[in-house]
Amino acid sequence: xxxxTKKVATANPKAQFGIVDSNSTAAxxxxxxxxxxxxxxLAGYLAAGYSKSLKVATFGGQQIPPVTVFMDGFADGxxxxxxxxxxxxxxxxxxxxxxxxxFAGAFDSPARGKALASTFVAQGADIVMPVAGGTGLxxxxxxxxxxxxxxxxxxxxxxxxxxxxxxxxxxxxxxKNVTDAVQQAVVTGAKGTALAAAPGYKGxxxxxxxxxxxxxxxxxxxxxDLKGEVDQLKKDIVAGxxxxxxxxxxx
Numbered sequence: 001x002x003x004x005t006k007k008v009a010t011a012n013p014k015a016q017f018g019i020v021d022s023n024s025t026a027a028x029x030x031x032x033x034x035x036x037x038x039x040x041x042l043a044g045y046l047a048a049g050y051s052k053s054l055k056v057a058t059f060g061g062q063q064i065p066p067v068t069v070f071m072d073g074f075a076d077g078x079x080x081x082x083x084x085x086x087x088x089x090x091x092x093x094x095x096x097x098x099x100x101x102x103f104a105g106a107f108d109s110p111a112r113g114k115a116l117a118s119t120f121v122a123q124g125a126d127i128v129m130p131v132a133g134g135t136g137l138x139x140x141x142x143x144x145x146x147x148x149x150x151x152x153x154x155x156x157x158x159x160x161x162x163x164x165x166x167x168x169x170x171x172x173x174x175x176k177n178v179t180d181a182v183q184q185a186v187v188t189g190a191k192g193t194a195l196a197a198a199p200g201y202k203g204x205x206x207x208x209x210x211x212x213x214x215x216x217x218x219x220x221x222x223x224x225d226l227k228g229e230v231d232q233l234k235k236d237i238v239a240g241x242x243x244x245x246x247x248x249x250x251x
Contacts, residue, residue, distance in 0.1 A: 005029055016195050018185045020178055021066040023200070023251055030189075031200035032181040033250030036066075036155075037073030038237055039174045039210040040129075041244045042230055043153050044077020046172060046212070047127045048089040049226040050151070057092035057120035058153075059139075061107040061132035065248040070131040070155055070174060072096045072246035080233075080242070092120050096246075104135045113138025121150055127171060129153035143169035151218065158213040171222075173213035177203055202250060206238045 002022035009017045009026040018030040047056045058074050060067040075096040078089055093116075094101035104112040117128050117139035126149055130136030136154065143150040144166065151171040152159070158175060160167035181201050189195055203209015212230070215222055236242040 016189045018182065018189070018195065020182065021250075028195075030185050030195035031250075032178070032185065032203075033200065034176045034178075034181075034203035034210050035205075035244075035249055036174060036176055036203075036210050037069050037076070037246040037249055038205045038244050039176075039212055040070045040073030040155075041077040041080070041237065041242075042205075042212050042233055043129065043172060043174045044074040044079075044091075045081045045233055046077075046222075046226065046230050047074070047129070047153055048078045048081035048087070049085075049229070050171060050222060051089055051127050053124050053126040054088065055090045055092060055124040056127040056129075057117075057123075057125040058129040059093045059102040059104060059113075059116045059120075059132065060130075061104055061135050063101075063103050065250075067131045068094075068099065069246050069248040069250075070129070071101065072248055073174075073244060074129055074153075076244060076246075092123055092125050099247075104132050107133035107135055109135045110138035110141065114141050117142040117150075121146065125150075127151050127153060129155065129174075131155050137163060137166070140166040140169055154213075160213070160216045168217050170213075170216065171218050172215055175211045175213050177209050177211065181209065204238075205234055 002024045005019050006024045006026045009029045020032045023031045071094040078091045113135040128139050130139040143152050152169050154170050154173040156176050159170040159173045
């Protein structure tokens with residue numbers, strides 16, 4: 001939608017526009033982007049530490065940067081856990097190095113999500129992170145039928161709110177705080193204040209633009225030390241002690 005928004009915005013220079021997950025270059029378009037790799041890094045570390053089978057997985061809806069940036073961060077979080085803990089938790093479904101992995105080809109096909117998740121579980125994964133919108137509901141279905149053996153890392157909005165029926169299988173959610181970013185833009189624009197097109201808004205762990213959702217029903221199941229390590233890791237990322245980078249991150 002970036003090119004379409006730019007075209008309309010250019011034709012209507014007196015109007016103000018906002019766009020999520022795109023860096024449109026029109027002067028009157030306010031871009032709202034998110035460093036989701038930062039929060040996904042935390043989720044990868046958490047998943048690696050929580051996994052009993054030492055295999056976790058991820059898949060996307062389509063291979064586009066707003067999707068693969070999650071997968072990059074998740075992969076790096078798993079890798080960081082392995083380095084720190086001298087473990088060998090395997091990640092199925094994505095290679096950050098080669099940028100190759102598993103994609104459903106749609107954001108609205110729970111059946112495809114179920115098929116991908118079932119394959120990963122058959123290969124030994126006990127935690128799956130679908131970055132695939134409604135397609136990810138199929139992965140949640142697989143987790144619900146596993147008798148508690150499989151958990152899901154959800155994305156975008158806290159899964160216990162956006163897909164409350166599946167809250168019992170959501171280990172956590174990599175949250176992209178679109179709500180606050182859009183509200184701020186709309187209120188500012190409604191007051192007649194010009195929205196600066198550059199640099200726009202960029203959500204990070206530091207400004208709570210991205211985060212991990214509460215652990216909800218998994219809170220008592222996650223080891224206290226692991227929780228503490230995730231909390232400290234967030235502080236280290238914000239402080240710049242731990243670098244989280246992705247070629248798919250917003251420019």
